[in-house]
């Protein structure tokens with residue numbers, strides 16, 4: 632009897648996960664690799680929570696008003712701060728700017744041998760008169776991003792709180808098994824060759840598409856691949 636119940640529960644979990652999101656679906660067959668686990672443990676030992684400065688007298692130059700919060704939060708922001716990018720000092724302002732209209736998964740979710748479609752996804756509740764749309768991956772008509780108030784996210788957040796460092800390392804690896812660290816290169820979206828996004832289907836008009844695909848700033852960034860390469864403003868004009 633017990634095994635039967637377990638089977639039914641397993642079936643329900645697997646089945647509902649499948650109907651829910653490709654991201655959750657991809658986590659099912661995960662088993663950690665020893666070397667990766669060691670690396671993740673080291674990361675977690677060194678991990679420091681981000682503390683945002685409050686009451687800074689001079690507000691940030693580019694951002695006079697704080698971002699409007701959306702009704703729904705991305706699952707990723709359970710652990711990652713918003714804005715999420717800190718490490719790459721050159722690109723982080725641009726990456727953080729994009730995070731306001733492009734979901735994390737658009738740049739970071741890469742399942743093997745599965746092609747995704749990219750569409751706008753509303754991060755506000757249906758009842759809210761105002762929309763907060765972000766470009767997100769879809770698979771088989773279903774959006775991939777998981778929201779923080781989904782059952783999966785709540786359970787993950789709760790168990791994370793009570794885990795040992797080793798358990799956290801394993802869960803960290805599992806949650807990131809289909810997440811690519813490098814994100815997506817600027818030119819994957821800002822070029823007129825082999826594009827990740829179908830800008831036309833997303834509703835951009837001809838003029839906007841030409842502007843985005845020929846934009847000087849992503850082109851400028853694409854010339855700098857090495858960390859120690861010097862940036863020269865004159866390169867903007869090339």
Ligand code: HEC
Nearest residue numbers: 674678679706707709710735739791803806807810811812
């Ligand atoms: C339960 C907590 C948790 C959740 C949820 C989570 N992350 Fe992470 N993530 C971490 C930790 C811990 C690290 C290690 C680096 C650090 O110390 O910040 C990390 C690192 C990363 C990195 C850097 C590369 C790497 O693997 O170390 C990327 C990129 C990333 N996360 C993206 C995401 C995205 C996208 C999502 C949502 C789909 C997500 N994360 C959800 C905890 C989490």
Ligand code: HEC
Nearest residue numbers: 707711715716717718719729730733734735738813814815
């Ligand atoms: C426009 C694409 C894009 C979007 C949207 C995006 N990222 Fe990234 N992300 C990148 C790229 C590119 C990198 C690698 C930067 C580098 O070269 O070091 C990166 C790196 C990271 C890292 C590594 C550590 C760091 O401080 O930079 C984390 C963590 C991360 N992203 C989390 C997220 C989360 C969480 C979201 C959603 C809230 C998100 N990203 C949205 C492109 C993106």
Ligand code: HEC
Nearest residue numbers: 722725726729732733737738815816817819820848849852
């Ligand atoms: C996943 C696709 C994607 C990636 C990767 C991406 N962008 Fe964008 N970017 C967009 C889209 C879509 C817009 C237009 C948003 C809108 O107007 O609603 C945009 C807008 C911009 C704009 C504003 C253009 C204008 O004049 O209005 C700049 C500048 C820009 N991106 C630079 C960058 C840089 C630099 C990188 C790499 C660090 C990058 N982008 C990576 C999709 C992307």
